[in-house]
Structures are given as structure tokens and as C-alpha cells.
Amino acid sequence: MVKKFRLGTPFDTKAVTANIKSERISAFPLDLTQGERCVVMFSIEKNDMIFGLGEAVRGINKRGWVYESWCSDETEHTEDKRALYGAHNFIIVSGKKKFGLFVDFPGKIEWDLGYSKPSEVRITLDGNNADFYYIDGDSERDIVKQFRKIIGKSYIPPFWAFGYQQSCWGYSKQSDFTAVRDKHRKNNLPLDCIYMDIDYMERFKDFTVNKELFPDFKSFVSDMRAHNIHLIPIIDAGVKKEEGYPVYDEGHEKGYFCKNADSTDFECGVWPGTVGLPDFLNKNAREWFGSQYKYLTDMGIDGFWNDMNEPALFYSKTGLEKAKEKLKDIYTKEIDIWNYFGMRDALARIQNSMDDYSSFYHNVDGELVCHKDVHNLYGAFMTNSAGEYFEREFGKEKILIFSRASYIGAHRTSGIWFGDNYSWWSHILLNLKMLPSVNMCGFLYCGADIGGFNNNVTGDLLLRWLAIGVFTPLMRNHRALGTRAQEAYQFDNTQDFADVLAVRYRLIPYIYKTFRRCADEGDMMFRPLAFDYPDDKLACEVEDQLMLGEECMIAPVYEQNKSGRTVYLPEPMTFVKLSGANITSEKLGKGIHYVEVALNEVPLFIKENKKIPLAKPALNTAELNTENLTYI
Ligand code: GLC
Secondary structure, three states, X not given: OEEEEEEOOOOOOOOOOOOOOEEOHHHOOOEEEXXXXXXXXXXXXXXXXXXXXXXXXOOOOOXXXXXXEOOOOOOOOOOOOOOOOEEOOEEEEEOOOEEEEEEEOOOOEEEEEOOOOOOEEEEEEOOOOEEEEEEEOOOHHHHHHHHHHXXXXXXXXXXXXXXXXXXXXXXXXXXXXXXXXXXXXXXXXOXXXXXXXXXXXXXXXXXXXXXXXXXXXXXXXXXXXHOOOEEEEEEEOOEEOOOOOHHHHHHHHOOOXXXXXXXXXXXXXXXXXXXXOEOOOOHHHHHHHHHHOHHHHOOOOOEEEEEOOOOOOOEEHHHHHHHHHHHHHHHOOOOOHHHHHHHHHHHHOOOOOHHHHOOOEEEEOOEEEEHHHHHHHHHHHHHHHHHHXXXXXXXXXXXXXXXXXXXXXXXXXXXXXXOOOEOOHHHHHHHHHHHHHHHHOOOOOEEOEEOOOEOOOOHHHHHHHHHHHOOOOOEEEOOOOOOOOOOHHHOOOHHHHHHHHHHHHHHHHHHHHHHHHHHHHOOOOEEOHHHHOOOOHHHHHOOOOEEEOOXXXXXXXXXXXXXXXXXXXXXXXXXXXXXXXXXXXXXXXXXXXXXXXXXXXXXXEEEXXXXXXXXXXXXXXXXXXXXXXXXX
């Protein structure tokens, strides 16, 4: 049962779609202290576990660390971090008492989940207007389903978005894209999408295409489509300040950019240089920005990724001025070690600074709202602006859209990707751990940058990562400018890559069907073992395996130089290895096993009396035969 408790007059975040009458706040079952900052507290027993918070670092069981809901352009997803790009304010406490808690509050929240005191949870809101949803249920999965029911159905992308996708910050000219397409084909590597990062634009201006690089973009898009490749351009939140650029001029004239306290446009520096930030919290600005995508959809584009929408601010005008003053002051002194650090930090600290986030305003139905108080909605509302436009213009399931920043509610109009990870083995595991947590919050279409965004990849790391990517709805290989090339054909053992990618296409009918069912039923595609085997202590503590759908368990190899791994089976299962068109299988009993997995194999564990469909391998979703299926 879901109970709602309202504190003060909360901002309408649009996260919850169900109409729930609020109970008296005095009846809220957890300890609640009101003040300038509202604090929710409750005690936890020794063995209680805490799940949720969506996109975050550390374990599936989140207990023992302090997290923050604060959408952040975080370039290093290391364990010391508290916040990443999404603000997903939902947790489930699982012990003798089980309950779910959604804190619908768009400002900053600190979640101290047994960090300061191991037996205490302390949730501090940077404000005192919020809705709390308290959910009782029989099981964790039941609580998730009840939660998902009140926040509305998850976004479903077009079918082809389940194909394999290649991205790289650095593809710029037409021949870069055709080469990627042709080299995949030549090496028997399947592919459905190629991503266009910021370089396709004219001076990084949203809704422009560089005419020198793409003299006839429309024909190029249609030529790629004739080869069954979808081109997916990036759209950044900031709109370049440039006179004569119609998007900027119109946004400026109509007052659609976020404002300083003196009503001038707030300006900051991102990839294009100085930009205006569209005021996505202003309904008219939102509709205006959404309709700009038409420029690209008119040319045949049917997929987008929205980026830098935390919003990421490299610097603001004021921030830069302050840093310059500080530097000038330091220059007058003798440089010792502390002044050296001061110089270094003067510039580093102005990026994504709280001073800036506190200094600009949104126009919400005529009322000025400070950005800091609604920060976590910015990216979500950007993506809603696009998603809502696409649904109006094209209907559901026609356009692919996913975002970097998000808040619960955006799961109805888009997917998410997990941002700028590294080519680190530990990030394969982090990818796995985020899956159930974001699923709980409604985000089903999701995935990490396979192979890692930052740093240099190695062939074995990429293969192991792909072997988990095979199961994630968004299966995209992406890397940063200047890092080692990581397309599947860059390595000597290309056949190994073809073997793993073939498995994705064999599994698409199963993954797609499971995805749709989970969207329809408000279910999770990926679940911690603790949700399915709550009485099995070993299963509850597993942090590197997940249940997938009703049928399977996944347990990838995620360590360097390993020819296999140890796996825990909470019940007897069939251990299947898929590679290209080959399948081997072996029955294993409940308990701990060591299983060998070669680099070109995808391991999968299927429960007894369950079967999963397999298609024949294909080179893209258009050529995939989804009717003629065999079963394992
Ligand atoms: C951001 C994005 C990344 C993209 C880059 C350049 O870092 O997270 O995916 O490649 O910007 O646009």
C-alpha cells in the first residue's frame, strides 16, 4: 500500500502520475524533523539491507555509505563519490520490516545510509517542501511494482534500439561513419546504430549540421538507413550564444533562457563556448526546445542522446571573474606550495559550482524559482521536452531518446546511459550493479559506455564488457576523444567479437519481450538475488550476479586475466555458454561452482523448467528473423 505525506508546498516535479490523497504528516511512520532542512531518520537492524538510489557508485546493497541526490557532471565514478548524473530518490529497506520510500524533492538530498552511525539512516533535504511516499509490501519486488504503478509506465524505444550500437567522440566526417559501417559488415560484426558526437554540428550549435562535413545530410542519413544503420546525433543542453543563430536569437528574444537575478540571461561556458541555458522548467521554453528537434527529424533522424544536462557548467562569467581575481592576487605573492595549490584550484573549483547553481533562476508559471532548489529536474525536463514532442509528432516507440541527467518521471519519456566511465575492470562490475537500482526507479532502457569512455581499452576488457552488454537494453560501445580505438574490428581476434555480438542478436527476441513485459507490469528486468531468494543469506550478499527476467541469472567475468569465475547458484540451474551460433550447456546444482568462460563466450544460467528463445544470428535488427525461434 502506498501512502503519501506532504510537507509544506512542494514543487510539482511530475514524477508521480497517480492521484494519491495525502495523509496527515503527523502520521508519517518515520521520524521527521522539520526546520530549514527537513531530516528523516530511522534505525536499521544489523542485517537490514538498503536497495535503490538508481545511478550511484558502490554496492547493490547501498548500506554503509553516504550518497547525494544532486545531478552531477561527474567525470570519475570512483567509490569516494556521492553523486552521479541522476537523482533517483527511491530506496527499499529490507529486513524484518520491509518498506519503500520515495522522496519527491527536486533539490539536494543527502542519504546517510548507516555511514555516520551504522544503525541509523538519516536523510537530509536541502529544504522543507516535499512529498514522501511510504510503501508497504510483501516483498521488494512487490514494493517496486507498487512504486512503478504510481510513477507511470517506462519508456519503450523502437525495436531497432535493441541492436548493437557504435559511438566515439571523434567521428566527424562522412567517411568516418561509412568506414565504421563498412568495417563492421566486412568483419561480420552486427550493427544497428552509429552515434554522432558534438563534431557533426556547426561550432557545437544544437540543431545545426556542419555543411562542409555533410554537404547533403538528408541523403547521407537515408543512405545509411538503406544500409540498415540509424545515425544518432547528440544534443547538448546549452545553446551557443551567437548572433544570427536562429535558435539562440529566438530563445533570447522570447526570454527562454535561465536568468540572473537582474533578469539578464545567465551565461556559462560549455563545449560551444558561451551558452544560454534553456529554461526547461518554463512550459513554453520546454515546448519550444522540443520542437527544435524537427530540424533533424525532417532529415530522417530518428534517435537522439541528450547530454550535459545536469546542467554541466565548465564556468560562468562570474565564476571566471572571481578565479581571475584570485589568480591575480596569487601572482603578486611568492609561489610556495600552498599558493601553487591555490592557483590550481582557482580554476578547477569554478566548474559545476554551487555558487553558480544558486545564482540563476527559472520562470515557472510567472514565478522565479532559484535553480539550486530544482536542480535535479533540469535534465529530466530537457528530455521530457524532446520525448513529449516525439510522442505528439510520431506516436510512441518511434524515436530513440536517452539522457545523461535524469530524475524519476523522465523514465516515462526516455532512457538513460551511465555517463563517462573508464576502461577499468571495476567499471564492468559497476555497470552490473547499477542495473537493478535504476530499474527500481523506472529506467529500463539503459546501459553503460561499453569498453569504457575514458582511458585506453584492451581487447579482453572489451570482450568481457560486451558479454554483459549483450543483456542490457542499450548496448553501446562509446569512447572519449583521444583514447585508444575500441570498435570491435580494431583487434586481431575480431572473430571473438563477432561471436559475442552474434549472441546479442540471438537473444534480442528474449530481451525485447522481457523488456516489454517489465514496462507493462512495472517490473524489473534485472534484480538483485536478494529479491528472489530473501531467505538465502549467501544469495542476499551476492554483488556480482543478477537475476534477469523470470528465467535466468547472469554472472559475467569482470576481472583481468581470468579464464572463469566463481558463481553461486541459489537453486539448480543450467549453465549455458553462447558463442556465435554455438551453445554448450551443463546442469549445475545449488551451491558454489567455478565455471570456465572463454573470451568469446557469453555465460548464462537458466532456471529449471524455464526456456528462452533464440533467433538465428543476424547483422542488424532489420535482418533479424524474430519468428523462426529455437529454445534453450
Ligand atoms: C560528455 C558525454 C560524452 C560525450 C562528450 C562529448 O562527456 O558524457 O558521452 O562524448 O561529452 O560530447
